[in-house]
Amino acid sequence: MSLQLILEDTDGTQLETSCSRFAVVWQGREVWIQPVGDQLLIGVDVEEGDTEYANLLLRPQATNLVSLQLEMEAIDADDAGDHVHGPDCNH
Template sequence: MSDALQLILEDTDGTQLETSCTRFAVVWQGRELWIQQNNGQLLIGVDIEDGDSEYANLLLRPMATNLVSLQLEMEPVEADEEDDEHVHGPDCGH
């Protein structure tokens, strides 16, 4: 299964641009909302900022025709020096 997401971007005038990527972000209320496919699920997560004690991930799983499961996962932010240097990649699972 490919981790590529097929995107359709649309301008206000209705012009559409089709593209694909493995991960993309939407800036919403000043935070980056990252969306990617992970093991057949759609993972939606918010980047953390200084002072955050938890981060949230929404998992959208296909269940059957026209049905999906939505699960919210809250995970503690680990204060680790290595995490400060972490760069997201296709194998990190974030």
Template sequence: MSNDALQLILEDTDGTQLETSCTRFAVVWQGKEVWIQQVGNNQLMIGVDVAEGDTEYANLLLRPLATNLVSLELEMESADLDDGEGHVHGPDCNH
């Protein structure tokens, strides 16, 4: 197993568990693919793929609920398709 592999435990409603591993996985949530992968230093990156022509973008909100429990929310916001300056969003613009 590679160092960047994630060990997953998938559980059915009856409690049956299946163990597997992968380098990246997605959960389809509110119609969007929420991707999770390890990025080094024992950190997880969580991202939502944006398709060309999307009029909304996703914000992921992580809130602590208790010592060992967090809440993850997916919120959709309108995409600013024209910023008035003709800026084209790309992978390096950090928008």
């Protein structure tokens, strides 16, 4: 599934593009956004020393309504250093 993006500069110039997922760097952390089915998954990239990660799932409910669900999951210590993010990992 592809996301259609509109990026806007401070002067109002817009650039349209598409991608399978994108990140925003906020407070030094990568916040990744990607579609998962009819939901939008928002997750923070895991850093060394983190013991869990959080994902937000945004689901359409009806016209002008959405639900937001927070999922906290423990990081498997054996896999934390070896994990490579890809399109199928849902992180």
